[in-house]
Ligand SMILES: Nc1ncnc2c1ncn2[C@@H]1O[C@H](COP(=O)(O)OP(=O)(O)OP(=O)(O)O)[C@@H](O)[C@H]1O
């Protein structure tokens with residue numbers, strides 16, 4: 001089943017009062033997301049990710065094109081009972097406490113008082129702000145707001161989850177927690193559609209990704225297909241290696257950096273790494289980490305952006321935004 | 326039911342507004358000072374208390390309606406609290422109606438407090454209350470409909486413009502609306518059929534606040550006819566329905582940026 005389907009979604013923004021030519025934020029975007037997928041929606045600032053999500057949430061009306069969620073047109077309000085949405089840098093009623101806010105959301109979905117109480121308590125714990133449940137949202141930190149935002153998106157056990165930069169503003173622990181929540185949701189069969197800038201999170205979570213630039217789809221597919229996932233080198237970090245061995249290590253490496261007692265080495269392959277490990281042991285040093293270096297999404301991202309910018313420097317038909325307008 | 330939840334949240338929101346308490350305090354002060362004024366106006370004490378008291382309810386109620394009404398929708402958009410709400414299974418009209426009813430409830434509570442103050446002042450003056458004092462409630466009822474109308478106007482303007490402009494528009498209509506009867510009168514006097522036609526159109530188009538004002542007769546404890554009250558209430562309901570209808574249409578087409 002296609003859980004999310006966008007067909008030729010286009011959005012023009014009127015900028016300025018007298019300007020005739022609108023700014024095209026989305027340009028004939030077509031996308032399909034299958035049931036149970038974790039779908040990453042990527043693109044640089046201003047690519048149109050938030051615009052797309054807002055259109056799906058009925059907050060913006062598309063200039064043309066159409067979209068379906070769970071095989072219903074997005075204008076159908078009943079669809080919204082089965083989805084959850086976390087807005088970008090969310091902000092909620094600051095005079096409500098976390099608990100009151102979630103109860104309010106629960107009641108909007110039509111749950112009874114007991115049901116609301118149960119869901120609220122569960123979710124507050126699930127997103128790790130159970131302690132702050134009686135604190136007004138005004139006093140929440142950015143990360144806590146982000147968490148309560150995730151909680152309100154989950155209050156109705158949605159079938160589809162739309163998250164606009166769910167990791168932004170979270171500390172590493174928070175990011176891991178959100179990652180876990182997303183994975184849990186997938187296990188329950190929920191389809192997750194999320195936009196993000198944080199590429200490692202995308203890499204570790206997504207089944208498929210779409211890359212958007214200037215309102216146009218640049219690429220879409222399985223991460224492993226989009227990226228050549230081959231390992232290009234290995235990065236090795238060690239400290240306190242005695243001098244003779246450390247110089248040897250530096251000679252072995254493709255690239256070496258020394259930061260105080262610390263050695264950062266880029267090694268070509270496993271064989272060299274084996275050798276290095278022996279040297280580190282001999283030099284009474286300590287191994288800190290070994291990480292494979294792949295063509296990362298980042299590399300790909302930059303490449304794709306460059307290509308698409310080169311293909312279409314002037315945004316055919318619509319005016320390019322000048323600074324300050 | 327969703328409307329009810331939105332309304333109750335709106336009520337919670339509005340009772341946190343400081344301006345509400347300031348206005349309520351002023352209204353109560355005005356009612357209290359009517360007691361002082363009545364001391365120096367022999368024979369007119371009761372009339373003064375009722376007159377000033379009801380005027381306070383109308384005036385400060387209007388200010389509350391405007392000051393809070395203009396922010397109702399604007400704030401939700403400005404602070405982006407509307408994003409997560411409208412993504413939930415509610416229609417936009419439910420949102421607008423919930424907001425509107427929430428503020429009406431706030432107004433109801435405030436009007437009730439002010440009315441209680443008027444009765445307290447009367448009780449103090451006359452060492453008791455009489456049945457005829459019940460007339461005041463009719464005046465209060467009509468004032469409430471006046472406030473309902475003003476609130477709907479503030480809500481309509483705020484669904485497409487800034488709070489400042491909305492306040493200006495609403496206040497403007499509120500003033501014009503008090504001279505509406507004069508407009509009709511003027512139309513009848515003038516020779517030009519164009520001007521008189523225009524006056525007629527404006528007369529029917531603009532809100533007629535005169536319909537809600539029975540403060541004078543009530544202050545003299547003259548009986549009011551049920552048909553007058555009924556007509557005014559019907560007029561208020563119709564006008565509010567139209568204005569809310571416009572707000573809904575405007576709001577329905579808005580993009581939230
Ligand atoms: N209300 C608006 N009026 C005019 N232009 C807008 C409006 N909203 C968005 N845009 C423009 O549309 C483009 C897409 O914006 P959008 O917020 O969707 O980007 P995004 O991909 O979410 O970016 P980010 O990663 O920074 O959140 C941007 O160029 C933005 O300037």
Ligand SMILES: [Mg+2]
Nearest residue numbers: 049050051088
């Ligand atoms: Mg965005």
